[in-house]
Amino acid sequence: MDRLEIIGDVRLEGTVQVAGAKNAALPLLAAGLLSGQSLTLSNVPDVADVHTMAALLRGLGAEVREGPPGVLAISSGSLTNTEATYDIVRKMRASFLVLGPLVARLGEAHISLPGGCAIGTRPVDFHLAAIERLGARVDISGGVIHVDASRGLIGTRIVLPLPSVGATHTAMMAATGAAGETQIVNCARDPEVVDLAHCLNAMGAKIEGAGTHSILVQGGNSWRDARHEIIPDRIEAGTYLMAAAITGGRIEVTGGRLEHLAAVCQVLDEVGVTIFPSDRGLVASRDGPLRSVDLATEAFPGFPTDLQAQYMALMCVADGTAIIREGVFENRFMHVPELLRFGADIRHRGATAIVRGAKRLEGARVMATDLRASACLVLAGLAAKGRTTISRVYHLDRGYEDMERKLKRCGAQIERVSEP
Template identity: 60%
Template sequence: MDRLRIVGGKRLEGAVTIAGAKNASLPQIAAALLSDQPLTLTNLPAVSDIDNMLAVVHAHGATVTRHDPHSATIDAGPANGGETPYDTVRRMRATVLVLGPLLARFGATRVSLPGGCAIGARPVDLHVKALMALGARIEIEGGTIVAEANAGLKGARIVLGSPSVGATETAMMAATRAKGETEIVNAAREPEVADLADCLIAMGARIEGAGTHRILIAGDTDFRATQHQIIPDRIEAGTYAIAAAITGGQLELTHARLEQMASVAQVLEAAGVRIWPGDRGLIVSGDGALTGVDISTEPYPGFPTDLQAQFMALMTQAAGAAMIRETVFENRFMHVPELQRLGANITLQATTALVRGGSPLRGAQVMATDLRASVCLVLAALVAEGETIINRVYHLDRGYEQLDVKLRRCGADITRLKD
């Protein structure tokens, strides 16, 4: 497995092109299975999670044509319901998103319970309940979701117990093929959900309210061939904004959209970081003193859990203390012991971490445990004295396109080591 070697102390300066959003791309690849007409997706990020999801739809008989690293056409005309075996889903949890489209189109399917990062249980029960509300019969047999709706799905009122992004996407996709109208209440409001709705609408679906807590879908969609461009990745943009801040540098984040990351910008500005719109995206400057800021992760439009680890790395360099509360995923503080190995002063109690800034970080051997924890360690290593070796960086390659290359172009001393 590859490792990263980072020598800290370099100020970042330059431009970073923000890739397409991984978390928007994955459900849209799954959505291609709804239709017998081809779907072309552009601005796909060149990361391993995209390769894995394309492999899943291909395993169901879809033809996948890669035009370049950032675009692909998925023709699911020859696809089948079949079974999604564990070997194809074990690498990431997002593969459960094929459940709704396969069930809605073919009337029956079997999908192995997915694997992925060890950041909490993230059960599929909300997905299952949403599909059952549409009339599906679902059982879990030996680690496999067995779903049937031989008479077809029927539109219904779905009230989600929490605003789950994945469950909202599953319900929305399945509802496009249900008979009658579906209402999703307490829906997730994330930009990725709205982008999926835009993709489905381009495919022929009739959807209103995406981006709000109430979404309406008229079923019996007459699907058509179409093309859709993925939105920029707000989490990648936030990560590089923190990279500029933690190194005292300045970065232009090409394609980044301020409206998608308003809560992040607000928190960073409170910490002493300057952010303003540029001609091609956003400009972030960290040339001032950093101040500790308390945060609590929340569903959109609150501070995203996917930036919690990165923000914790930043707070190790801030004056004073910062309280960080994680409310979305259990076990999402697995990066704390590794930050402590670098010298961070962090006290952890249940779902809250107290970060006392100002302690100098020093390079060490550290281990990545999940995608966001991996990049958190990269950020800390950028300011740590001496050399840091980050092991198991395959997690990074799941969600960050050429992270080491992009950072090196901006002045970081970072090298990928091949074992």
């Protein structure tokens, strides 16, 4: 099991290239099951979750071929299986995204209830309700969800209780196999939803409205071979913007898009970080002190929950007191006990944390509990005086491509150590 060793209190300066978005790549890989034609994806991030999804597709009978770095080609002309087993699904909740394509393509699916990061209840009810609205029958027994759409899917109006990104992906992909028109209301507006719609249209689907609260999907597609480039990872970009901020440095984040990070950049500006666009992305720099600013996570275009932990690390060294409210996942404060090991002053109850900053962090031995908490601990280690050791960094590898190498290029003293 690997660990990271960091000598902190070093100003970072340099350029970081953002990889393709993990949260876009996973539904795009699942979409490769829809058509039976070839789908070639570029700018695919080299992260553990992508490898897990590729293994799942292969287990279903699809061919997933690796090309040059960052390129995967999916061919699913002869799917042989409609069951996503527990051994795969327990590793990653996003495995559930194969539900929509399997039902649309083959009329059935058998998927184990999902696992993944323990950051709070993330029910699959919305996914299943959308599938049922399209005419499928759903049964859950023995920890496995069985879906039968052998009578065919019929276009309808689907109203999501919340703008769930995953449920929007599932509804959109399933609706491509339904007869007639489907309207998805109160859908997520995230860039990853828009990216999936662009890819599906390139494959031959007919989808309008992605990026708004209402998406229209026309059934009766003429599928074709397609190529699609995955958008840059906005969460990775936001993490490196905060790395510049917490170390008082200057980092150009190549591939960062202001339109994907407007809420994040606005908050960082209030905190005292200068952010401006460059020809290649975004630049973040800080010369003066950090100011504490209250924050509440929200659905896009609000501040993303996937950057809440990293922001909390930033507030640990800011002047004043910040109140952070988690509005998406109720249990996304598992990084708090680990930040306390650095000497941070944080109190939390329920979905609210109070962070008293301006304290100097001291290096510590800490343990990653989930993907974004891992990044939070790296940021804290970069700012802390002395040595920090982060164990269980396999969480980090699920969503960040070669983070230690990118940070080292900006001057960080960080090493990965492999343990027997």
